[in-house]
Amino acid sequence: MFTNLINTFVLAWQYTLSHADEFILALREHLFLVTISMIVGILVCVPLGIWTARSKRIATAALNTVNTLRVIPSLAILFLLIPYLGLSSTSALIALIVLALPPILINTDAAFRGISPAILEAARGMGMKPQQILFQIEFPLAAPVILTGIRIAAVEVIASATLAAFVGSGGLGIYITRGFALYDYSILFVGAVPVALLTLFSEGIISGAQKLIQYPQ
C-alpha cells in the first residue's frame, strides 16, 4: 500500500510536468479566485466589524446575517448562482466571498470590542482625534485577532475554490473532477496536494505576520 502511494505521487509529478502549462494556468486561476475573494472579504468585513463593535444593534443584525448565509453550503450557493450569472467565475467568486465573510467579521468585531475602555480613555485624554485613535491605537491592538479571522477564512476559501471547477471556472479543482471522472488517483493528487500545500503556506505566512505585529502583553 505504501509503495502504491509513492507510485501515485510519482505519477502525479510526471503528470504535472507533462501538463505544465495547464497546471500553471490552473494554479493562477486558483490564486486569482482566492485573492479576489479574500480582498473583497477583508474590504467588506473589517470596516463592517469596526462599525458593529460600536453599535450593539448593528452587531446583532450583521452577525446574524452572515451566520445565516454561512449555513448554506458553498456548493448550493454556487449552483444557485449559475442560472442567473452563468457558468462564470463571478458565480464562484460570490460563493467564496460568502464563505470568507463570517470568520473575518466575527473576529474583527471581537477584536475591537475586546480593547480595554481604559486605553481608549487614556488616548482621548491625551487629546488624540478619533481618527488617530482608530489607526494608532485600535488597529494595532486588534490586528492579531483580525489576522486569525483572515487565516481561518483563507483556509476555507483555498480548499473550497476547488468547487469552482464544477462550474467551469477552472482552478486546481479541475484535476480533482478529472481524477474522479477518469478514476485516476495520480490526477486527483495533482489537484489535492497543491491545494493542501497552498493552505499550509498561507497559514504559515499569516501566523508569521501575526507574530511580527503581536504586542507584548
Add this chain to the structure above:
Amino acid sequence: MPYFLRYPDIIFKLTLQHLYLVLIALSIALIIALPLAWFLNRHKRLSNIVMGFFGIVYTIPSIALMIILIPFLGLNEKSVIVALVLYSQVILLRNILTGLDGIPKTTIEAANGMGLSTWQIAWKIQLPLALPVILAGVRISAVVVVAIATIGAKFGAGGLGTLLFDGIAQAGRTDKIWTGAIIVGLVAFSLSRLALYLEKRFSYPV
C-alpha cells in the same frame, strides 16, 4: 406547483438521509474526540503532532478526501461518513482541549484530594465543566458537516445534495436547487440552534 409541495415524500426521505449521515458522523466523531482529547490534554507534546495532522487533513478539499477513501471503503455512504468524521476532528479536538485547559488546576487538585479516581475526575469534574465549550465545538462542526454532506450525493450517499446535483444536471431545474439549498440551510440552522440551547442549558454558573 412548487417542487417541495409536489414531492414532499422525496424531500422527507432525502432530509432523513442527510440527518442520518450527519448524526452518525457527529456521534462517531465525538466518541473518538472525547477520549483522544482527554489523553492529549495529559501529553502536550503529542497533542501538537496530532493537531498538526488533523489540521493538514482539514486542508484537503472535501471531494478529494472522499475520492481517496473510495477504494478502501467503496462508493457508498461509508466513505462520506469517514470523511465527515475526519473533518470534524480538528474542530472538536480544539474545543475539547480548550475546555479542559480552562478548568482551574485547583479544582482538579481538590477532587484529587477528596480521593476521586482519575476516571471519576474525568467523568464527574472535567466533562461537566468543559461541556459548554465542547458543545460549542459540536455546534460549529454540525454546520460544517451538514454542508460537506451535500457533496456526499456525488458518491452515492444520497441526502439533500441529490437535489442540488440533479438540479444542475437537468437544465432549468432551479426549483430543485432552491429547495435543496433552503432545506440544507434549515437543517444546519436547526442543529446549531439545538446545540446552542444545550450549550446554555449545561453552562454552570461561574
